[in-house]
Amino acid sequence: MNTTSIEQAQKADLKEIFALEQLCFDAEAFTRRQLRYLLSQARSYFLLTKQEGKISSFMILLKKKNSSGLRLYSIAVNPKFRGQGLAQILLKEAVARATADGYKYVTLEVSEINKPAVNLYLQQGFEVFGERKAYYKNGSSALLMRKAV
Template identity: 45%
Template structure:
């Protein structure tokens, strides 16, 4: 059987309805609105990359840049359930590391729910460390773990 080609490319306007569907399936009540997805993919100064398997979008990563900090923020990361466990999140995060290096940033940072064990395990495996807690950060009242990973120049 032929295996589908896996690629990472920038999101386009045509992707936004599918990206919105992925958001809703992966994040439920915490998902971005259609407008937010459109803004992040098309207008923000950050990066919105999609990982495709064949013709299908399997997941995405959103990075936000801020000029006054040496850290690049991983704002969102998601892989559809049917594509999980194939190291796609790791590949997307690798792209974030390269982007940070390209921008001369010295670290990546992100927030993740204290209950999101899969994601926390992934981040720890990739070298992220817990640097703080934001109490009651999410709509359900749960805390956010603030995690950072150093990026070599």
């Protein structure tokens, strides 16, 4: 998996990205319209990987002006390709971009009950620095996490 290349998502990828979004997130999934907006605006990095000609994962990073953190807005791996290190590769790319752009941190929010994701972030050196109680539609709290770059 070390040779996996990361590509910039294109508008033509929207249909497949939307299908993957719906597969990976239920009540919290972005709408097609939200994804189209994120794909078209300059203040985000919308990145993806492909396996067997299909989109296997994607990641959205938001660049906010006057912020010390590059925000990991979404990350999703197709269930068929999980457990192979794809998310780790994407997070390393997020850290590399944050470093290159002069940010101090990569920041994110994650549901406290999303154990695969919380484990992933802890394993990649993120730490919890805050919490938003009952933040998600299922009533779970959001952990605010960040990694210094």
